[in-house]
Amino acid sequence: MAQKNKLQFIILGLLNQQPLTGYDLTKAFDDEIGEFWQAQHSQIYPQLKRLEEQGYVTHEITVSGEKLEKKLYHITATGRQLLHEWISVGTPDLTATKDEFILKLYFIQTDRDPRLLAMLQEQLTLHTAKLAHLQQRLATVFPQAKAAKQHYGHYLILQHAIGREDYYVNWLKQTLKALPE
Amino acid sequence: MAQKNKLQFIILGLLNQQPLTGYDLTKAFDDEIGEFWQAQHSQIYPQLKRLEEQGYVTHEITVSGEKLEKKLYHITATGRQLLHEWISVGTPDLTATKDEFILKLYFIQTDRDPRLLAMLQEQLTLHTAKLAHLQQRLATVFPQAKAAKQHYGHYLILQHAIGREDYYVNWLKQTLKALPE
DNA sequence: AGGCTCATGTAAGCGGTTACATGATTCT
DNA sequence: AGAATCATGTAACCGCTTACATGAGCCT
Numbered sequence: 001m002a003q004k005n006k007l008q009f010i011i012l013g014l015l016n017q018q019p020l021t022g023y024d025l026t027k028a029f030d031d032e033i034g035e036f037w038q039a040q041h042s043q044i045y046p047q048l049k050r051l052e053e054q055g056y057v058t059h060e061i062t063v064s065g066e067k068l069e070k071k072l073y074h075i076t077a078t079g080r081q082l083l084h085e086w087i088s089v090g091t092p093d094l095t096a097t098k099d100e101f102i103l104k105l106y107f108i109q110t111d112r113d114p115r116l117l118a119m120l121q122e123q124l125t126l127h128t129a130k131l132a133h134l135q136q137r138l139a140t141v142f143p144q145a146k147a148a149k150q151h152y153g154h155y156l157i158l159q160h161a162i163g164r165e166d167y168y169v170n171w172l173k174q175t176l177k178a179l180p181e
Numbered sequence: 182m183a184q185k186n187k188l189q190f191i192i193l194g195l196l197n198q199q200p201l202t203g204y205d206l207t208k209a210f211d212d213e214i215g216e217f218w219q220a221q222h223s224q225i226y227p228q229l230k231r232l233e234e235q236g237y238v239t240h241e242i243t244v245s246g247e248k249l250e251k252k253l254y255h256i257t258a259t260g261r262q263l264l265h266e267w268i269s270v271g272t273p274d275l276t277a278t279k280d281e282f283i284l285k286l287y288f289i290q291t292d293r294d295p296r297l298l299a300m301l302q303e304q305l306t307l308h309t310a311k312l313a314h315l316q317q318r319l320a321t322v323f324p325q326a327k328a329a330k331q332h333y334g335h336y337l338i339l340q341h342a343i344g345r346e347d348y349y350v351n352w353l354k355q356t357l358k359a360l361p362e
Numbered sequence: 363a364g365g366c367t368c369a370t371g372t373a374a375g376c377g378g379t380t381a382c383a384t385g386a387t388t389c390t
Numbered sequence: 391a392g393a394a395t396c397a398t399g400t401a402a403c404c405g406c407t408t409a410c411a412t413g414a415g416c417c418t
Contacts, residue, residue, distance in 0.1 A: 003405050013288040023369050036277055068414045088296055090303055091282045096217055101272045107194040108334030115269055122271055153289030160352055167348045171341055204397050249386045
């Protein structure tokens with residue numbers, strides 16, 4: 001069902017590692033976590049406010065330079081508890097992957113459709129690039145296999161994403177090969 | 182970016198096969214197409230209205246029984262053109278798969294986390310069931326391989342989804358096996 | 363001085379879900 | 391007669407994106 005506000009848990013999860021400002025959180029969504037979840041600052045700041053009202057986070061004000069005030073957010077004990085519960089409860093809803101290319105494919109009637117070749121080739125290019133990007137990420141984030149032990153979940157999902165893209169690329173190649181002449 | 186109203190194209194795609202009522206379309210999202218896209222009637226009826234205002238569909242009223250009026254929608258020539266264009270233009274945005282389980286995994290620090298085993302096992306159960314369901318679908322929708330030629334896209338995406346789930350299941354099994362003791 | 367980054371907010375709009383609301387037809 | 395299904399709509403709300411808005415600090 002619905003989207004049930006996963007953003008709040010991501011914020012708690014990030015604050016659980018270290019105190020951060022709204023700006024820091026926004027950057028985290030551009031870099032690291034942006035690989036599999038997106039959020040803009042216009043969504044993050046109000047969410048932080050709500051989390052604070054509910055007692056899951058607090059903030060302290062730090063001043064940079066002359067008068068620039070930064071709100072450094074900390075997770076509270078109840079926040080930590082909420083995060084732990086979210087991870088612990090079951091995750092029974094498999095989110096349907098809303099892949100626009102797959103959607104378009106559904107409306108292709110025959111293997112002789114003149115659009116099919118270009119569509120498959122475009123996706124092959126895109127997914128090949130994505131695969132390379134993910135492999136690059138794995139190499140930079142976990143340069144030696146040992147490091148994976150400290151951020152095991154992150155390692156697992158990167159490795160999972162690589163496997164997924166690898167399958168996608170192979171499926172595209174195979175489908176292209178099976179096309180008539 | 183964004184969601185750019187894919188629903189309108191799905192409706193056009195379905196109406197391109199045969200005239201349907203809003204109710205029929207709603208059912209299509211419960212059955213067949215529901216495998217990879219969802220929509221409720223509260224979204225479909227207003228969308229049909231908009232599509233008609235824009236000239237992409239028309240409707241004729243048919244009466245069932247004494248006085249129950251059904252609006253049977255037909256795609257127009259310009260609607261067919263819009264659909265064709267949507268399929269023909271590129272699909273360069275790879276939608277990030279927002280898998281809640283994967284998200285939770287990100288916050289697992291070590292391979293000794295006591296929650297990891299149950300989480301992986303739950304997903305294995307769910308994805309094994311999904312895989313079986315998809316294989317069942319393929320067998321019922323395309324009982325003989327010949328039929329695939331008439332609905333090639335549908336055949337391809339079912340077969341693709343099966344491969345994807347198969348990978349997911351294997352990844353889970355492998356990850357479970359690699360867990361300490 | 364100018365431009366980029368840091369830093370925090372609000373507003374409008376869209377796509378989607380859930381709930382509210384009504385009535386006819388068909389099947390048991 | 392009652393229940394399930396057929397059939398069509400509206401309203402409220404939520405999550406998210408895009409755009410609007412403001413100002414400080416840092417680097418060249």
